[in-house]
Amino acid sequence: MEESKQPKYCKYLRAKNPYGMLEGGENPWMIPFESNTICWCIKSSGASGPDNGLVHPDKCVEGRSCYKPAFD
Amino acid sequence: MDKRKEIFPHGIPGHNLGEIEREIPNDEPPAWPINDKLKVVGKRIRRNDALAKVTGSAKYTSDIQLPGMLYAKMLRANVPHAKILSIDTSKAERHPGVRAVHVFTSDDEGSKYQDVKYAGQPLAGVAADSLDIAKEAVALIEVEYETMPFVIDTEEAMKEGAPLVYEEPIGEQTDGGDVGVTHDGSEGKGNLRGPTTSSFLGGARGDLDQGFSEADVILDRTYRTQVHTHVPLETHGVVIDWKPDQMTVYASTQSTKGVRDGLASYFDLPKNKVRVICEFMGGGFGAKHSAGTFGPMAAELSRKSGRPVWLMLDRKEEHIAEGNRPNSIHHLKIGAKKDGTLTAIQQKSHGTAGVALGAGVGRIAQGLYTCPNFSTEQYDVLTHAGPGAAWRAPGNVQGAYGLEQAIDEIADMLKTDPLVLREKIDPSEVRKVLRQRGAKSFGWKYRPPGSDTGRIKKGIGVAQSTWPRFVNLDSTVEVKMYSDGTVEVRSGVQDIGTGTKTILAQVVAEELGLKAEDITVRIGDTIFPDAPGSGGSIVTGAITPPARNAAYLVKQKLFNQVAPQLETEPSMLTVSDGMIMHKEDASKKISMRDALRRMRTGQIEASASRSDDYGGFQQPWGLAYGDLGSVQFAEVSVDTETGFVKVERITAAHSCGRPLNISQIESQVNGGVIQGVSYALYESRVMDNKTGHMMNANVDQYRMPYAKEIPDIDIVLVEEYSARSSTDAYGIGEPANIATAAAVANAVYNAIGVRLYEIPMTPASILKALNKVEQ
Structure with missing residues (x-):
């Protein structure tokens, strides 16, 4: 099977906008991002991640120090 | 999947009602006629939990009492920006009655603690024998901060060199x-x-x-709005009982599934080890879709103490840390x-x-x-x-x-009635009907701005809105019929006070030929099938079609058992008024209760998940065709000596597909209008730019309307059939709130002839606009 070209989001990312909730890693269907989308990290329970950086689908991807994949 | 063609009602009764043919899945029921030919759906059915609510027997999250339960309180940062050097909990731990203490730490490779980025950010928590003891203990926790520069004001934060929120x-x-x-x-x-x-x-x-x-x-033009907090009657919070085999969470939430999945992720637990229950809910308005910080804190305290933990936020915490509507500087x-x-x-x-x-x-x-x-x-x-x-x-x-004032201003520039201008530029057919019927009910007769005379000036205004029809396909309902004649509906979906329990009963009752009160609805529990969070006005359009479809499927199972007894084919049977009967031979019939009693099994059940809209979606993730329109008309009185504005009346003309319960829709619209009036005139978060603290984090100085300040609300509801699902129904939560503030602002302008470009429109800002006080 061809590997998905979508970014691999951190499993702790959550984002919500009026048409639903994105769960990082598992089912990132809620693209495109919009100006009213709220993002938070499950692990830090807030808008800044464990590394004090901004939580956002652009940011919560492989390479960030606090990133955790959906499946180890 | 096998499909068949069905003829559905299509259009707006009294305007353009006709029929349309749709291809639908074979396992879904035939089209319903329009509401005036139905017995339960579209009627003013009393809420099935009304008695529990008015007698106080309904148990909200804060009412939950469990054996051995502890009470928790969180410590929050009292500075807006800092690095934390240390947190000393030793005195709190030694305080009599304290059973557990937990500190939020960061497992990132940098600091042990996350940086503080706003005053009110939670840092630690205490669980104790009483709430008073927990509060005392929280006060004993010592935090050493290295404070950093901060910025509160929006326009200051935009400047180069402003203190950074994120480095x-x-x-x-x-x-x-x-x-x-x-x-x-x-x-x-x-x-x-x-x-x-x-x-x-x-x-x-x-x-x-x-x-x-x-x-x-x-x-x-530039239009400005304030930061607006949610102020639900019931604050955010949970009661968590973490036993070895399962974490049970009682939550005030708009999404049982969201809280379950969040806590399962946080603690790396399988989803089936977390059960979230929300039987009654005291308002959310968008801010209660997750476990927040209080959920992990209560769970940690429950794990450490081995006891259930109650953690509900107080009003101040609610204001400062659990969400708000952002402000706007909106240029058009x-x-x-x-x-x-x-x-x-x-x-x-x-x-x-x-x-x-x-x-x-x-x-x-x-x-x-x-x-x-x-x-x-x-x-x-x-x-x-x-x-x-x-x-x-x-x-x-x-x-x-912003937009609806701008359109009003353009009408003014063109010396045109703003309602006439909207007729010209709005392509929506349903809003055309809303304008016509709304204007008639309101008695719209445009008069030039500032033309009223005397100290108290009256004005009228209009504003419109659009909201998409969103559908969440992860919406499943199970319907069970028992041999004692009872019927049960089960789903994880929560009722946040809008009446979801009641509309599920209505839809199933209509399909089974029963009364709404014959149906027991068990929802708000993740042991039942998954369903969407209550947001985006999504629930009604997502959950009622599978509810009807599951009822249809279980009815077919019953027909299969009854048909031989009546010496006919299942396809020749129908239901009405509690009876199963032959479509053509009136002598062949049996009561539903007797039919269930004669079943070979103690129960029969069926479940259904939301299928694609008939004819498909605009976008495959669940953007449906159509619009949830509104047109709202406002009349205000402005006292030009004191600056006080009174919204006298609002006519709110709305559509939401097939209305399921008229009383509940009216309740939703009433709530949306009241929040809109409050947004336009009263509510505003006030921050101290020098300390970073909210100065009115209560419900006294955070001004909200008193009963006498609530206008007369006249609701015009327009049925609109689009034949996209088996119920053809949609929500109305969002649309009820969008246009109100703009309609009020336009009416204030119409009254005094001077436009304010910022809300809330307070007495002080009105007097400034009228040049009656110094600028």
Whole structure:
């Protein structure tokens, strides 16, 4: 099977906008991002991640120090 | 899947009602006729939990009492920006009655603790034998801060050199989306993020320069809205009982599934080891979709103490840390021809959701009116204040406040009745009917701005809104029929006070030929099938079709058992008034109760999940065709000596597909209108820019309307059949709230002849506008 070209989001990312909730890693269907989308990290329970950086689908991807994949 | 063709009602009764043929799955029921031919659906059925609510027997999360339960309180940062050097909990741990203490730590490779980014950020928590002891113990926790510069004011935060909320660049992007270079010169290293230039409706269109060159009039304005907190009657909170085999969570939530999945992720637990229950819920308005910080804290304290833990936030915590509607500085440049035709809309906005994102002004300028040339730039401004959250039609209320005043101003420039202008530029058929019926009910007769005489001036205004029809396909319902004649509906979906329990009973009762009170509805528990969170006005359109479809399937199972007894085929049976009967031979019939008693098994059941809309979606993730429109009319009185504004009456004309329960829809609209009036005139978060603290974090100085300040609300409900699902019904939570503030603002302008470009419109701001006090 061809590997998905979508970014691999951190499993702790959550984002919500009026048409639903994105769960990082598992089912990132809620693209495109919009100006009213709220993002938070499950692990830090807030808008800044464990590394004090901004939580956002652009940011919560492989390479960030606090990133955790959906499946180890 | 096998399909068949069915004829459905289509259109608006009294306007253009007709029929349409749709192809539908074979396992879904035939089309219902319009509401006046139905017995239960579309009627004023009393809420099935009304008695429990009015007698106080309904148990909300804060009412939950479990054996051995502890009470918890969280410690919150008292500075807006700092690094934490140490947190000493030793005195709290030794305090008599304290059973567990937990400190939030960061498992990142940097600091042991996360940086503080707003005053009120939770740091630690205590569980004790009583709430008073927990509060005493929290006060004994010692935190050593290294404070850092901070910025609260939105426009100060936009300046180069302002204290940064995030030290790392916030504008960089990796996914090829639409975030460009910021306009403050920071290239993503400042507090400005954006612009967002598109939505699911698309991006910029046409040629703005060409559009403005074709215009006879051009309006160029900036509209401002305040930060608005949610203030649900019931604050955020949970009661968590973490036993070895399962974590049980009683939550005040808009999404049982969201809380379950969040806590399962946080603690790396299988989802089936977390059970979330929300039987009754005291309001959310968008901010209660997750476990927040209080959920993990209560769970940690329960794990450490081995006892259930109650953790409900107080009103101050609710204001400062659990979400708000971001403010907006909303610039609109609109061109129009003399006949009203819009030639160009250029939109630019800035707003702050504090430390979070999501402060845009929505899609309403993009989609409400016909205009060939459009562009938007929407920026988030990060500040050291509590995070924003979804708030009843996120962004679109701020967007409507600007757009609908701008349209009013263009009507003024063209010396046209603003309702007539909207008739010219609005392509929506349903809003045409809403305008006609709403104007008639309101008694709309336009008069020029400022034409009323005397000290108390009256004015009228109108504003419109649009809201998409969203459908969440992860929506499942199970229907069970028992041999004792009882019927049960089960789903994980929660009722946040809107009446979901009741509409599920109505839909199933209609399908089974029973009464709504014959149906027991068990929802708000993740042991039942998954269902969506209550947001985006999504629930009614997502959950009622599978409820009806599951009832239809279980009815077919019963027919299969009954048919031989009546010496006929299952396809020849129908239901009505508690009876199963032959469609053509009246002598062949049996009561539903007797039929169930004779079943070979003690129960039969069926479940169904939301299928695609008939005819498909606009976009495959669940954007349905159609619109949830509204047109609201306001009449106000303005005392030009004191500046007090009284909203005398609102006529709210709405559509939401097939109405399921008229009383409940009216309740939703009443709530939306009241919140809109309050947004226009009263509510506003006031921050101290020098300390970073909210100064009115209560329900006294955070002004809300008293009963006498609530207007008379006249609701005009328009049925609209679009034949997209087995119930053809949609929600109305968001649409009820979008247009109100703009309608009130337009009415105030009409009364005094001077427009205010900022809400809330307080007595002081009215007097300033009238030049009756010093500027």
